[in-house]
Amino acid sequence: MKSVDAHLAEILGTVRTLAPLELELERALGTTLAEEVVAPVPLPPFDNSAMDGYAVRSADVSAVPVTLPVIDDVAAGSDELRAIGPGHAVRIMTGAPMPAGADAVVPVEWTDGGTATVTISRTVQPGNAIRRAGEDVQAGQVVLQPGSVIGPTQLGIIAGVGRRRVWVRPRPRVVVLSTGAELVEPGTPLGPGQIWDSNSFTLTAAVRESGGDGYRAATVGDDPAKFLEQLDAQLVRADAIITSGGVSMGAYEPVKEALSPLGTVRFEKVAMQPGMPQGFGVVGEDQVPIFALPGNPVSSFVSFMLFVRPALRKMRGLPAGPSETVNAHVVGSVRSPAGRRSYLRGVLAGDGTVTPVHGQGSHQLAALSSANALIVIPEDITELPSGASAQVIRL
Structure with missing residues (x-):
């Protein structure tokens, strides 16, 4: 059987990092930055007040209490030039530009809040409650490097330096397609021999959680021709395809029957448990990667974590590996079969222990949903005693 590491290496050697494109900021969340973002001006661009209060000369409030005349108001966004002389104060709002001559802001809480005159009860040092020009970012400074994942705060700084569009590597578009004549949509009655489809929901959610745009396609039965028809229809919107089911050794394996003749998708046994039957390759004129995962719910999810998630990272332009x-x-x-790398579902606790969940079968979705980790048992180990150290993958 093929090793887990060899299968992952083949996948990472095949998938390509997506080409950059320029997006509006509203569409850039979750993408990967493909350029340096540089501040064209300092941030803040001018000295401004850090809070509501009174702009003063600090020397005028060295002895308190003191009452000063209020000669003006300055609101945030004001474009008028203002100045104060000795013995005066200007009422100022958060973010408003500092008047010339003022070297400190007295918070309104330290005053009586007056509008014609103000009585100040505490002294201030020069620079108090002032945001200096360039204090955050200097003009010409690189604020984000290529390879940064764009989250809310990254979007904020891109907008903050005046950019409306940005070059990024997009979120991979991944179509998820479940196969099996036994599958019916959740919310519909079950007939004899039928089960509700869960894999496509699990895998689509896993794609989105991994930084891709997941699209769940309608399920396909056991007809290889209908599977190919559905696959062809989905390729136009896909950077990658994930299928579940139809890859084992028995009869009625539509994915394997449909894709094997193409010569671009290989179906192999990988030395792992769960998830031994695996298929991977490329399809279509654009050589779209396709991950043909096994149909058992736990097998498909574990396979996603081990193989698809790293591939999506590479497609996004991020470091990718095991x-x-x-x-x-x-x-x-815990026990494990000889010659296979096992991934047991477990609950990882804050004290550094991990407890296997009850129900390790590849069909036991409820047990998987209660786990937050995979306990990795190497191929050459068949049993770990209680208290032994193990490698654990967080879910």
């Missing part, structure tokens, strides 16, 4: 692990001590002994 899933990160942490060390934990196993509560209770």
